[in-house]
Amino acid sequence: MIKLSRRRLIVSGLAAAAGASGLAVAARLAQKYGLIPPDGGGIYGLGETLSYASQRLLTTHALAREFSRSQISPRPFPNELAPFTDDFKRLQAGGFADWRLAVDGLVAQPALFSLAGLKSYPSRSHITELTCEEGWSYIAEWIGVPLSHVLNLVGVHPQAKYVVYTSAEPGMWDSIDMADALHPQTFLCYGMNGGELPVAHGGPLRMRLPRQIGYKNVKFVNRLTVTDNIKGFGKGLGSAAAEFGYAWYTGI
Amino acid sequence: MATLGSAELPARASIASGGATSLISKPVLRHSALVRLTHWVTFLCFLALLVSGIEIVISHPRFYWGETGNSLTTPLFQLPIPSSRKLVPTGYSYVLPDQNGWSRALHFQTAWIAVLTGLLYVISGFLSGHFRRDVFPGKADLSPRALLTSFLKPLRFERPSAGEMFSYNGLQRLTYLFVIFVLFPLVIWSGLAMSLGFISAFPWTVNLLGGRQSARTIHFFVSMALVLFLLVHVLMVCLAGFRSRTGAMITGRTGTREEGT
Numbered sequence: 334m335i336k337l338s339r340r341r342l343i344v345s346g347l348a349a350a351a352g353a354s355g356l357a358v359a360a361r362l363a364q365k366y367g368l369i370p371p372d373g374g375g376i377y378g379l380g381e382t383l384s385y386a387s388q389r390l391l392t393t394h395a396l397a398r399e400f401s402r403s404q405i406s407p408r409p410f411p412n413e414l415a416p417f418t419d420d421f422k423r424l425q426a427g428g429f430a431d432w433r434l435a436v437d438g439l440v441a442q443p444a445l446f447s448l449a450g451l452k453s454y455p456s457r458s459h460i461t462e463l464t465c466e467e468g469w470s471y472i473a474e475w476i477g478v479p480l481s482h483v484l485n486l487v488g489v490h491p492q493a494k495y496v497v498y499t500s501a502e503p504g505m506w507d508s509i510d511m512a513d514a515l516h517p518q519t520f521l522c523y524g525m526n527g528g529e530l531p532v533a534h535g536g537p538l539r540m541r542l543p544r545q546i547g548y549k550n551v552k553f554v555n556r557l558t559v560t561d562n563i564k565g566f567g568k569g570l571g572s573a574a575a576e577f578g579y580a581w582y583t584g585i
Numbered sequence: 586m587a588t589l590g591s592a593e594l595p596a597r598a599s600i601a602s603g604g605a606t607s608l609i610s611k612p613v614l615r616h617s618a619l620v621r622l623t624h625w626v627t628f629l630c631f632l633a634l635l636v637s638g639i640e641i642v643i644s645h646p647r648f649y650w651g652e653t654g655n656s657l658t659t660p661l662f663q664l665p666i667p668s669s670r671k672l673v674p675t676g677y678s679y680v681l682p683d684q685n686g687w688s689r690a691l692h693f694q695t696a697w698i699a700v701l702t703g704l705l706y707v708i709s710g711f712l713s714g715h716f717r718r719d720v721f722p723g724k725a726d727l728s729p730r731a732l733l734t735s736f737l738k739p740l741r742f743e744r745p746s747a748g749e750m751f752s753y754n755g756l757q758r759l760t761y762l763f764v765i766f767v768l769f770p771l772v773i774w775s776g777l778a779m780s781l782g783f784i785s786a787f788p789w790t791v792n793l794l795g796g797r798q799s800a801r802t803i804h805f806f807v808s809m810a811l812v813l814f815l816l817v818h819v820l821m822v823c824l825a826g827f828r829s830r831t832g833a834m835i836t837g838r839t840g841t842r843e844e845g846t
Contacts, residue, residue, distance in 0.1 A: 383694075384697070391786050392782045392783065392785055392786040395782075396785060397785045398791075398792075406658075413670075462652065466685055467645040467685065469647075469656065471653050543785075578687050579685070579689070580689060585781075
């Protein structure tokens with residue numbers, strides 16, 4: 334019995350050592366290829382990293398399902414909104430004529446875009462499902478300018494890793510990696526179902542990412558910041574939601 | 586000693602085909618180390634998935650069929666519970682605290698561990714002969730008479746025979762087969778069919794289930810079936826002798842000495 338126990342002890346020790354060094358190598362590789370999300374630490378870091386890394390490896394270029402016009406939900410559900418700021422109310426009263434989207438950070442030419450300016454670029458649309466992390470969903474036609482178009486206009490530096498987007502709703506901000514930022518279905522969305530994007534759905538400008546959950550599709554976007562260091566924003570977890578315990582990556 | 590299958594078990598035949606197991610007087614290896622490890626890891630995962638799953642459902646206790654569904658559409662059914670979201674029409678005057686952040690994180694992290702553990706179990710189960718020996722039913726196990734007997738015995742609160750301490754009867758084998766190869770794959774599939782990233786790469790996985798809300802509803806029902814299995818499983822363990830059966834799943838050993846009736 335003693336002999337066996339000793340042998341088992343040695344074998345287990347070797348297995349543990351192999352496992353630990355295997356994990357270390359995997360972590361190093363994941364870091365190198367940008368497969369660890371900003372909130373990849375902490376007790377749920379393993380799960381967040383596994384989900385993000387595997388989806389980045391498998392689905393980077395995949396397109397979200399698009400639906401037919403007849404599948405558009407007759408009554409899209411507008412989720413609860415925080416009270417508007419006086420600033421927002423003033424802009425709304427003026428028909429958002431003075432709304433500006435600021436783009437800065439690691440770009441060749443920081444710029445301000447008006448809604449009219451954004452609408453002057455080639456308009457794209459897709460009929461996709463918006464799904465809330467709570468479980469509900471609806472299908473709508475989303476109209477806007479691909480984020481990649483705006484990023485190309487301002488000239489993104491090659492070392493860029495994330496695009497941080499900020500809302501007119503105080504304290505609301507989020508970020509996406511370049512794979513999502515340059516994805517053809519990622520829109521700066523200003524229209525819905527043939528008309529303007531209603532304020533209840535995030536108008537005048539909403540980030541629309543059909544491959545991620547609703548809360549990642551931040552409403553009232555008024556600033557984009559391109560960065561290579563997400564740690565410099567907020568608590569460094571990549572989003573305001575992550576600071577409240579909600580995952581940064583929501584492809585799952 | 587560190588064998589994967591129950592190689593030390595003399596009676597490889599199942600109960601219905603008649604075993605000579607009652608002749609054994611010293612403790613024998615009932616469950617291999619790998620079966621025991623994966624059993625308890627799966628058990629812990631199941632509890633974490635259940636708790637976090639319930640918390641997620643509370644944020645929207647309405648279920649739909651098809652692609653879409655929300656508070657403005659007619660649900661297939663609604664659980665009679667309060668919600669953690671104000672805008673869900675529940676009939677309750679109060680709103681529960683929001684627990685979705687950690688619940689989702691715990692649910693997905695645990696799902697990873699559970700799926701990897703399940704893969705380890707299934708692959709080793711085929712390689713070690715565990716499935717062939719302990720799970721796949723033999724012809725005799727499947728006779729209506731044998732199945733009926735194994736079904737009625739626990740209903741009469743009859744304790745299993747001594748031989749059943751070393752192997753499974755036909756009904757147990759069919760149940761485990763169904764849980765391992767139908768319910769678990771289905772709960773994983775319907776779960777993945779809700780992942781927006783996953784279904785962008787593999788859209789057929791959700792289309793085949795009839796849409797994302799259908800996948801969610803299926804995920805709920807399969808989870809409930811697994812809960813039912815867990816309850817019956819624990820009940821049967823209690824009926825057979827909680828100490829000896831649970832002990833066997835912890836130490837791997839069982840023997841005739843503990844078999845009191």
